[in-house]
Amino acid sequence: MNSIVDKAAAFDVRSWIRLEMMPHFLCPGCGHGMALRALLWALAELEADRDRLAVVSGIGCAGRLSAYVDANTFHVTHGRALAYATGLALARPDLTVVTILGDGDCLAIGGNHLIHACRRNLKITCLMLNNEVYGMTGGQVSPTTSAEMYTTTTPQGNAEPAFDACALAAAAGAGFVGREVTHHVPRLKELVKAGLSHPGFAFIEVLSDCTEIFGRKNELGSSAEMVMRQKSELRPSAYRDTVDTPFRPNQLPTGILSRNDRPEYGAAYRAAAAARRAGAAAMASAAGDPK
Amino acid sequence: MNDADLPLRGAPSAAPAAAREPVNVLIVGVGGQGVILVSKALAWLAQAHGFEVKQSEVHGMAKRGGSVFSHVRFGAQVWSPTIPRGEADVLVALEWAEGLRWLPYLKPDTGIFLADTKRIVPPFACLARRPGAPMRYSRETPAQVQEHVAEGYAIDATGMAEELGNERVSNVVLLGALSRALDFPEAQWERAVAEFVPKKTVAVNLEAFRQGREWIERSRLALPQAQAPAQPAASGSNCEVRLEITPGWCKSCDICVKLCPERCLRLNAERIAELAEPDKCTGCRLCEWLCPDFAIRVHLDPATAAAGEGQARP
Numbered sequence: 389m390n391s392i393v394d395k396a397a398a399f400d401v402r403s404w405i406r407l408e409m410m411p412h413f414l415c416p417g418c419g420h421g422m423a424l425r426a427l428l429w430a431l432a433e434l435e436a437d438r439d440r441l442a443v444v445s446g447i448g449c450a451g452r453l454s455a456y457v458d459a460n461t462f463h464v465t466h467g468r469a470l471a472y473a474t475g476l477a478l479a480r481p482d483l484t485v486v487t488i489l490g491d492g493d494c495l496a497i498g499g500n501h502l503i504h505a506c507r508r509n510l511k512i513t514c515l516m517l518n519n520e521v522y523g524m525t526g527g528q529v530s531p532t533t534s535a536e537m538y539t540t541t542t543p544q545g546n547a548e549p550a551f552d553a554c555a556l557a558a559a560a561g562a563g564f565v566g567r568e569v570t571h572h573v574p575r576l577k578e579l580v581k582a583g584l585s586h587p588g589f590a591f592i593e594v595l596s597d598c599t600e601i602f603g604r605k606n607e608l609g610s611s612a613e614m615v616m617r618q619k620s621e622l623r624p625s626a627y628r629d630t631v632d633t634p635f636r637p638n639q640l641p642t643g644i645l646s647r648n649d650r651p652e653y654g655a656a657y658r659a660a661a662a663a664r665r666a667g668a669a670a671m672a673s674a675a676g677d678p679k
Numbered sequence: 680m681n682d683a684d685l686p687l688r689g690a691p692s693a694a695p696a697a698a699r700e701p702v703n704v705l706i707v708g709v710g711g712q713g714v715i716l717v718s719k720a721l722a723w724l725a726q727a728h729g730f731e732v733k734q735s736e737v738h739g740m741a742k743r744g745g746s747v748f749s750h751v752r753f754g755a756q757v758w759s760p761t762i763p764r765g766e767a768d769v770l771v772a773l774e775w776a777e778g779l780r781w782l783p784y785l786k787p788d789t790g791i792f793l794a795d796t797k798r799i800v801p802p803f804a805c806l807a808r809r810p811g812a813p814m815r816y817s818r819e820t821p822a823q824v825q826e827h828v829a830e831g832y833a834i835d836a837t838g839m840a841e842e843l844g845n846e847r848v849s850n851v852v853l854l855g856a857l858s859r860a861l862d863f864p865e866a867q868w869e870r871a872v873a874e875f876v877p878k879k880t881v882a883v884n885l886e887a888f889r890q891g892r893e894w895i896e897r898s899r900l901a902l903p904q905a906q907a908p909a910q911p912a913a914s915g916s917n918c919e920v921r922l923e924i925t926p927g928w929c930k931s932c933d934i935c936v937k938l939c940p941e942r943c944l945r946l947n948a949e950r951i952a953e954l955a956e957p958d959k960c961t962g963c964r965l966c967e968w969l970c971p972d973f974a975i976r977v978h979l980d981p982a983t984a985a986a987g988e989g990q991a992r993p
């Protein structure tokens with residue numbers, strides 16, 4: 389029986405990254421590498437044109453990822469990736485604009501940019517890689533650090549409640565909101581594909597692991613153990629309603645969490661501008677006629 | 680609607696059933712395929728015609744993916760709810776091997792065997808997880824089975840259902856095929872389908888029903904049958920799995936070693952991942968996907984092309 393079709397064989401991540409920059413700077417076992425693979429895989433399956441692909445990222449471990457993508461990449465100031473991406477997507481509607489943000493970059497430094505990007509619903513795919521910590525700067529507490537977790541700035545455990553970024557994005561009006569863990573790479577790829585295909589703003593939260601900083605501080609075990617924990621604790625939504633739900637709660641549902649079909653801002657803006665120009669031209673010709 | 684002009688060869692007719700023995704229809708399949716729905720529709724229809732109907736089934740414990748069967752008996756008087764061995768007039772199988780499992784229940788001389796060629800291979804029939812590895816699954820082809828039954832039809836109902844856009848209507852395709860063997864009017868069959876399928880899918884199910892009915896008609900004209908799709912023989916055409924590991928990129932994070940389902944990887948003396956047991960590797964690609972450093976690439980080469988070089992490259 390040779391009916392097994394190995395579709396995954398078609399994608400080689402090495403054809404999408406800048407080989408001269410490898411190996412990348414991420415720590416051993418960092419989940420961001422898997423998230424980057426899922427993004428590139430989704431782009432490859434959608435047959436994205438690299439010359440018309442713009443990857444924008446801010447500062448931080450996640451922000452560094454754009455440098456490894458063999459496409460048009462833009463490494464900008466902290467938290468402002470969505471602001472740059474908004475300008476890019478408005479000026480060049482022919483581009484596929486993807487932003488890669490960390491959790492602090494997206495929710496703290498760039499929190500306002502996120503909610504307004506969601507509100508505008510411009511066609512941008514926003515990947516937020518959530519590893520619950522500011523890894524690059526030494527492990528400070530971030531808006532998504534879970535309660536009671538230790539970081540360098542919360543030596544007694546985090547007293548603040550964590551942000552639910554997907555609920556925030558959905559409430560702010562993002563057209564597409566989804567969440568997935570890095571362990572399920574093919575599922576994450578499918579989710580990113582759905583996000584890239586969505587006509588409006590797509591917000592995707594990727595639950596990633598910071599093994600060297602966050603994992604070590606909280607004694608979460610080796611990187612392999614942390615990845616395994618994603619599988620056991622954050623089970624796919626399909627399992628949430630099964631009989632053993634009471635024994636294994638899934639606090640963070642995964643998959644496509646919300647989608648709406650609000651008008652895409654760029655198209656609406658261009659249509660309005662064209663209408664105004666046509667109106668002005670008509671006025672000018674009407675004013676010029678009597679002479 | 681008069682469909683009584685097309686009774687199948689050896690088909691049990693509902694009219695004589697009213698006088699004598701009950702008509703026995705055995706519906707089998709895998710949990711989740713809709714065995715119970717087919718039997719319910721049939722039982723409802725028979726009851727609407729004034730027959731006494733007894734239906735018994737196993738479900739619940741079988742759950743999704745298990746073996747499910749449902750006995751439907753109808754006639755003037757039905758005593759036992761289960762069909763004795765060798766007494767079923769029609770055996771409807773929604774899955775190929777399940778059909779073969781229940782063949783002894785079919786009437787040896789007049790029984791009709793209606794089976795989907797869909798193969799649902801249970802996990803424990805997979806002897807090895809390599810792609811193309813031999814499976815402990817029935818290897819009988821439809822032609823071989825045909826020799827052992829009075830009348831047999833192997834129908835690619837799942838394929839037809841997929842073409843209709845919903846794989847789950849394959850059971851109704853088979854119900855359409857079954858409707859040719861029992862002479863109830865077509866309009867009433869369609870009412871029975873509409874009664875039991877989810878309201879949103881009535882249209883696609885009715886189309887599936889008609890296609891199943893037409894398929895039987897076409898294949899009856901083409902008797903003796905040669906239209907059954909050939910079953911791929913479960914031969915051991917293994918792929919050669921080759922792991923391409925870039926040592927300079929590996930950061931010894933150990934994820935591939937610990938998460939490999941076959942435990943066939945290890946870190947070598949320099950703490951670089953390597954394939955320790957190439958024979959065990961099934962090429963599932965989990966290590967490739969989970970390597971954060973893009974250091975692993977899995978190649979599945981056809982066994983003939985790469986017979987000698989199926990080894991890990993250091």
